[in-house]
Amino acid sequence: MPTGDYDSKPSWADQVEEEGIDAEPLSPQIRKPDPVSFVLDTPREVINGNIKTITEYKLNDDDKTVKIVRTFKIETVKASKVVAQRKNWKKFGNSEYDPPGPNVATTTVSDDVLMTFITNKEDLNNQEEEDPMNKLKGQKIVSCRICKGDHWTTRCPYKDTLGPMQKELAEQLGLSTGDKEKAPGAEPEPAQAPVSKTGKYVPPSLRDGGSRRGESMQPNRRADDNATIRVTNLSEDTRETDLQELFRPFGSISRIYLAKDKTTGQSKGFAFISFHRREDAARAIAGVSGFGYDHLILNVEWAKPSTN
Amino acid sequence: MRPILLQGHERSITQIKYNRDGDLLFTVAKDPVVNVWYSVNGERLGTYNGHTGAVWCVDVDWETRHVLSGSADNSCRLWDCETGKQLALLQTNSAVRTCGFDFGGNIIMFSTDKQMGYQCFVSFIDLRDPSQIEDNEPYMKIPCSESKITSAVWGPLGENIIAGHENGELNHYSAKSGEIVNSIKEHSKQINDIQTSRDMTMFVTASKDCTSKLFDSTSLEHQKTFRTERPVNSAAVSPIYDHVVLGGGQEAMDVTTTSTRIGKFEARFFHVAFEEEFGRVKGHFGPINSLAFHPDGKSYSSGGEDGYVRIHYFDPQYFDFEFES
Numbered sequence: 001m002p003t004g005d006y007d008s009k010p011s012w013a014d015q016v017e018e019e020g021i022d023a024e025p026l027s028p029q030i031r032k033p034d035p036v037s038f039v040l041d042t043p044r045e046v047i048n049g050n051i052k053t054i055t056e057y058k059l060n061d062d063d064k065t066v067k068i069v070r071t072f073k074i075e076t077v078k079a080s081k082v083v084a085q086r087k088n089w090k091k092f093g094n095s096e097y098d099p100p101g102p103n104v105a106t107t108t109v110s111d112d113v114l115m116t117f118i119t120n121k122e123d124l125n126n127q128e129e130e131d132p133m134n135k136l137k138g139q140k141i142v143s144c145r146i147c148k149g150d151h152w153t154t155r156c157p158y159k160d161t162l163g164p165m166q167k168e169l170a171e172q173l174g175l176s177t178g179d180k181e182k183a184p185g186a187e188p189e190p191a192q193a194p195v196s197k198t199g200k201y202v203p204p205s206l207r208d209g210g211s212r213r214g215e216s217m218q219p220n221r222r223a224d225d226n227a228t229i230r231v232t233n234l235s236e237d238t239r240e241t242d243l244q245e246l247f248r249p250f251g252s253i254s255r256i257y258l259a260k261d262k263t264t265g266q267s268k269g270f271a272f273i274s275f276h277r278r279e280d281a282a283r284a285i286a287g288v289s290g291f292g293y294d295h296l297i298l299n300v301e302w303a304k305p306s307t308n
Numbered sequence: 309m310r311p312i313l314l315q316g317h318e319r320s321i322t323q324i325k326y327n328r329d330g331d332l333l334f335t336v337a338k339d340p341v342v343n344v345w346y347s348v349n350g351e352r353l354g355t356y357n358g359h360t361g362a363v364w365c366v367d368v369d370w371e372t373r374h375v376l377s378g379s380a381d382n383s384c385r386l387w388d389c390e391t392g393k394q395l396a397l398l399q400t401n402s403a404v405r406t407c408g409f410d411f412g413g414n415i416i417m418f419s420t421d422k423q424m425g426y427q428c429f430v431s432f433i434d435l436r437d438p439s440q441i442e443d444n445e446p447y448m449k450i451p452c453s454e455s456k457i458t459s460a461v462w463g464p465l466g467e468n469i470i471a472g473h474e475n476g477e478l479n480h481y482s483a484k485s486g487e488i489v490n491s492i493k494e495h496s497k498q499i500n501d502i503q504t505s506r507d508m509t510m511f512v513t514a515s516k517d518c519t520s521k522l523f524d525s526t527s528l529e530h531q532k533t534f535r536t537e538r539p540v541n542s543a544a545v546s547p548i549y550d551h552v553v554l555g556g557g558q559e560a561m562d563v564t565t566t567s568t569r570i571g572k573f574e575a576r577f578f579h580v581a582f583e584e585e586f587g588r589v590k591g592h593f594g595p596i597n598s599l600a601f602h603p604d605g606k607s608y609s610s611g612g613e614d615g616y617v618r619i620h621y622f623d624p625q626y627f628d629f630e631f632e633s
Contacts, residue, residue, distance in 0.1 A: 077348065083331040086372065087346070092392035093355030094316075094341065107350040110313040110618065115577070115587045115626055 050074045072101075227254075227275040228303040229285055234258075235294040238267045247273050250287060251280025272303050311591060312350035314617040316343040321611030322364050323598045327372045330603040332389075334375065335617050336363035342377045342387070347602060347609070350619055356387045358394050365406050369413030374435075376416055378404025384418045386435070396441045398433065401426040406459055410466040415483070417469055419457040428456035430471065430481060450486040459501050464508040464525050472499025472513055478528060490528045494521055500540065506547040506603060514543040520554050522580065534578045534585075542598045548605030550580040555596025555610055575599060575610055575620075579631045586631055591618055 043056035052072045060066045079087070091098050095106075231243070240258050247253055254276050259268040275281040281302075289300040317337035324335045326347065333347045342356040342363055361381030368375050368389065375387040380403035386396040402423035409416055414436050422428040431446035440447060455475040463470050468480045468489055476495030479488050497516035504511040504525060514520045520543040522532040534543070540556040557573040573595055577587040594613030601608045607621040 079331065080329065082372070083329050086331055086390075089353060089390050091352070091354050093357050095352045095354045098352065102349055102351040106314060106316050106352045107345075108313045108315065110311045110591065112310050113589060113591050113620075114309070115589050115623065117587045117625070117629060118585055 047074070070104075227278040227281040229273050229275070229281050229300055230270065230303040231273060231288070232270040232299045232301075233296050234267055234269050234271060234298065235296050236266045236269065237294065238271070243271055243273060246288065246293070247275075247284055250275070250284040252276045309620050309623050311618040311620045314343070314345055314350055314352070314619065315615075316345070316352055316355070316617070317341070317615050319362070320594070320613040320615055321597050321617060322362065323366055324600050324609055324611040324617055325366055325368065326600050326602055326609075327368045328370050328603065329372065332368070332372060333600075333609055333617070333619070334366045334368055335611055336366045336377060337611070337615065338362035340379070340381070342366055342375065344375070344389070345617075345619075347607070347619060354392045356385075356392050356394070358385055358387075358397075359383070361403075364404060365408075365418075367408045369409040370411060371413060374409070374413060376407045376409060376418075378407040378418050380404075384416075386416070386441075396435075398441065399444055400429075400431075406457060406461075406471075408460065408462050408469070410462050410483070412466070415466070417460070417462065417483070419452075419460050419471065422452075422456040428452040430457065430460070430469065432483060448483075448486050450481055458498050459513075461502050461504055461511065464504075470502055470504075470511060470525065470528075472502050472515075474498045476515060476517065478513070478523070480528060492523075492528050492530070494523075494530050495519065497539075501542040501598070503542075503544050503600075505545040510545065512543045512545050512552050514540040514554065514556070516540070520552065520578075522552070532580060532583050534583055536572075536576060538572045538595075541596060542610075544599045544601045544608065545580075546601050546605050547603055552578050552580055553599055553601065553608060554578060555599040555612075557592075557595030557613075559595070573612070575608075582631065584631075586629070587626070589620060591620075592616065 043054050046053045052074055054070045056068050058066050240256050243256050255274040258271040285300045288298055291298050317339055319338035321337045326333055333345045335343045340359040344353045359379040359381055361379050363377050363379045365378045372389055375389050378384045382400050384398040384404045384407055385394055388395055400420045403421040404418050405421050407418035416433050419430045430450040432448040433440050433446045455473040457471045458474050460469050460471040468482045471479045476497050477493045480490035482489050495515040495517050499513050499515050501514040502511055508525055510522055511525050512522050516539040518536050518539055520534040520540045523530055538556050538558050540554050542555045543552055545552050554576045573592045574588040574590050576585055578585050592612035592614055596610045596612045598611045609619045611617040
């Protein structure tokens, strides 16, 4: 709907881009005033050849004067008599009190758009190009750095998810997962053995490891901290699921904490990710630090142990 | 090209139409105001205030004296184009979906929705006969029991009207006898829009079945098909080239769940003879609901679900462009 507050917030990257563009002379442009106080007067009109410039000063919401320069091109158009007559009709309805000329409230000039032409010629060229590409496919001239596929890294479908960076990590992972598999396999057997033999109820205090007192919570927590990494420079749109997707390849994650604004629910730009294993965390740091994610270069480091 | 953005509506645009000379552009939306703009610079000439519901359709007569609008407030209103005064109020039983003047501007046609227990009707009123307006008694009322009319225009020479139905059927209703003269079913889903070529020998339909088709207006013979992958909401024929422009996009109810990039909200230009797309223009961030070519063919306008109307003056590239098959 054409209300001012509808505009969804663009990504900061777009904002920077917009600020960098100089408005073309034949478009409405709004400029900040010099830090001198102006008298708010009636709009000034300067006609120079076929260019009309209207300058007005207005107070904005913060009571600051804003200079608005609008530039129009005056065109003389030959039209039929009726059309010319109609051009002189008085405005009515909701536009009754509008001054002559387009009202900024209802009429604005939008950004430049171009018609994108789709020609058959291009299609044909594409087909021709595709054929030699097919031939070369087997030879694999291009290798993606992320997934090792035969396409450019920038075209990698996993570019944003980083998914198959695991391939690179596969060798390392292969070792660690092998360890993992062995470790739990070896342990439970002796533990289960006595239970199955007797078939009797064994109070927890008498069970294997019962002699060790309730130490399970505290140290684990600390171990968790040891395998926690801090990710900073995240974009505002980041969600927990994104992080999960991003870090899962490195190992099992025990906890993800994404700092969010209480009111807006938007990300504050940093997150803590706790892995079950410190090695996984180390790999994640090596793998993701400096990784471009949603226009931003991520910074990943060890989380400092919390003070409390 | 730098489109001129018209922000006169608070809700989604339902129809836009140029007058015969192309100097004025009439726009209606799902809010109660009818807007009229100078097409040359986008200046708003005025509004026709009076409706109390969504306005579905608008039409202007050949000489740009009268404006007709049909609304969901169960009324069809006739306005004086120059002053914005309401000249006649025609009450109906259900929402008015389509309306139109014949060539002379004396006979008007409007169709009402099948709604609230009422049938879909096409009504004809002769404006020269004041009693018809006062008594709200059309000289002819054709019931359409099967499927409601979703779009309709006057056919050539004012002999009949071409009506598109919700089930994809196209019918020729005689303006004299009210009989169905000709009937075809080329579309499988609702026909959202019908627009004639400038000489009225052909017309182009826009349907929810993702196609737009070109027909001969007298024989209703199917000529060409333009395929897209999204429902087509509106289609217009260029008055100077063998081009049609199609507007649409995914259904409004699905828009919030997908990004604008994959929504396919562009206006798409097709070559009539080759039935192939040759150009696209982006801009709207919702589906396009209505399109219209300026009668001189040098500009076109589009109104979208986003509530904006955009007037586009073609770049020289468009005129230099030659279709190579």
